[in-house]
Amino acid sequence: MRILLTRYWFKFKSNTVSELPPNLLFGCGITAYNEKDALYILGLRVFKGLKIPEIVTMEEDVDIGGLDPRHVIPNMKNYTLRGVWFPPEYG
Secondary structure, rough: OOOOEEEEEEEEEOOOOHHHHOOOOOEEEEEEEEEEHHHHHHHHHOOOOOOOEEEEEEEHHHHHHHHOOOOOOOHOOOOOEEEEEEEEHHH
């Protein structure tokens, strides 16, 4: 049995450096089993158990080619594996 993973791209209502953990102004990319798993990884790895700020968008099956070519794409980790792939320091 093969378990499929899905890429998610999160954007947050907060858009200032002081309101978000480092390097989240562009958003956050997570590959997970489903939406619930993606939110679990987001809370555990990125926000480390703290309250997650309001999520403005959560794009499922995000097209990697449509992400920022100057900041996001060159700094992504492997998006085919379960976990955080952008920003890379949370992976």
